[in-house]
Amino acid sequence: MSKNHEIQKEIQIGIIGYGTVGSGVVEVLEKNNDEIARRTGYQVKIKTVARRNWTGFDCKKLNFHCTENPREIVDDPEISVVLELIGGEEPARSLIIQAMKNSKHIITANKALIAECGEELFQIAKEQGVSLSYEAAVAGGIPVIKVLREAMSGNKIDRVAGIINGTCNFILSEMQEKKADFQEVLHQAQELGYAEADPSFDIDGIDAAHKLTILASLAFGVPLQFSKVLVEGIRNISAEDIENAAELGFVIRHLGIARRRENGIELRTHPTLINEDAMLARVSGVMNAVQIEGNAVGKTLYYGSGAGKLPTASAVVADLIDTIRDLDDDRASRIAPLGYSEIAYDTLSKHNELSPLAPDEFKSAFYLRLGVKDEVGTLAQITKILADNDISIASILQKTELDTDGIVPLIILTDPVIEKNMNLAVAAIENLPQTVGKLQKIRVGKF
16 A cells, blocks of 8 residues: 555444553554554544543543443444453443444453353354454463464364463462462562452463363364363462472473363363473463464464553454454355354264363373371382272382471372372372371373
């Protein structure tokens, strides 16, 4: 496009939410307005922004109309695209549905809403002939959704695994670097703004599970199934576990893993021991990384900022550009929301190969840490229990020093085993009179 060619077309948008991400989107749109116009052929005008409370803002100095009523945006016939950036299920769900019924395209960064209500919302979008885009819902500024929907579409995906929660990654990598305990680093994360005052959504694995739900649907063409994800957080990871992992050549990271097996798919988020020389092991701080394995391309890794004002805003604006580019196209030619022309509902009902497996059917190697009394024959009893449950031992680390109560710390690494067998073995070991306290169990991943 020549410099003398002035772009005449204009599109008006509304933004619901003016917090960290919403203000970042406004900043990116204002800063890159000319570049966006060159890419789309449209001038983007922010008509209205909704926020719960505008106290403390001088709205006269802002280049848009301020409102505390998001229905002004949803019901405005001049607004073509609505950006939902408030998070949570309600009122976001109701506002999005009404906006789509008013023939507005939707862009959201709301992973919880997509993971738990996405099936309903995509169906309404289809019926209304509008688009619902959500790139910013997973991994912030990393375009992993676009990779799975488009760049990897020629592959049969075998596994998607990644560090998809920056709070958990910051805590675990700080515990590793500073040899600090969990509560100390959690407090530091809260002071730095990496963790909320109530951090449970992040540290208990729920945020990662929402994101994994979306990635799994994109990877395997199955419905969004948040309820089928195994969800474990990092509250129980100790400095001792971090130290033991390092001694064995591992680091501990909180991962989301969606894996294809012969008899179904595994959907799980949990702390994982990974080899210290693996690419994912080198991801520290609040950064995210997603490894995707396809049968044609092999292993690929996508790394970057998984959250933050401008990285997330970048993903939102990228969705906006795609939406504008599609405005003049036939609806039938657009890429399906989850990358497949038809999600495999029939496959799920008629065959079992794409059904989510129950956690008991997962297969993984394990790190076990337990304390035992210093008595002859204890180790023999433990190894017998493992053998009786078809569990092979990869290595055993028996600490030479006893604690103040004369308890021997014992570390066992197993070969991959069906989780049901491991759970039976753990229960039996904890019932031994020589075992003191609960056994710590962390999965081991090979990357």
